[in-house]
Amino acid sequence: MxxxxxxxxxxxxxxxxxxxxxxxxxxxxxxxxELSGGEKETTNNRMELTAVIEGLRKLKYPCKxxxxxxSAYTVNAFREGWIRAWEKDGWKKSDxxxxxxxxxxxxxxxxxxxxxxxxxxxxxHADNELNNRCDELARAAIPSSKNL
Numbered sequence: 012m013x014x015x016x017x018x019x020x021x022x023x024x025x026x027x028x029x030x031x032x033x034x035x036x037x038x039x040x041x042x043x044x045e046l047s048g049g050e051k052e053t054t055n056n057r058m059e060l061t062a063v064i065e066g067l068r069k070l071k072y073p074c075k076x077x078x079x080x081x082s083a084y085t086v087n088a089f090r091e092g093w094i095r096a097w098e099k100d101g102w103k104k105s106d107x108x109x110x111x112x113x114x115x116x117x118x119x120x121x122x123x124x125x126x127x128x129x130x131x132x133x134x135x136h137a138d139n140e141l142n143n144r145c146d147e148l149a150r151a152a153i154p155s156s157k158n159l
Contacts, residue, residue, distance in 0.1 A: 020082075020145055031149075034151075034152060056085075057115060086131070089128070
């Protein structure tokens with residue numbers, strides 16, 4: 012039986028594009044792991060995807076994962092089946108234009124084949140303690156202009 016893991020994620024950007032950060036909280040039983048990172052030039056959507064990828068990368072063996080994200084972009088790609096359609100169509104959207112962030116989508120698609128992943132949408136900047144913590148982690152990870 013696969014271990015059950017909960018993954019909360021968030022991404023943030025100072026300007027879009029601009030400097031960005033991502034944060035995630037992994038929960039397994041009584042264990043909790045917080046992760047974050049940033050990039051000098053990125054977009055909010057890239058940071059949202061990176062948070063999920065980095066959380067899933069930390070898992071050492073196939074798990075049953077529930078991902079909580081306030082990113083409709085991320086959640087809907089899986090819940091609405093967009094990602095499988097993009098894969099099937101050579102990473103092209105229905106208008107035949109290239110899918111943005113296809114490098115991250117490809118990696119995330121691979122990770123969802125390793126793990127049994129369910130995506131759940133949460134309201135951002137509301138009263139969800141773990142989503143708010145991810146937002147704090149993501150914002151704190153944004154590289155400051157002093158570091159650029």
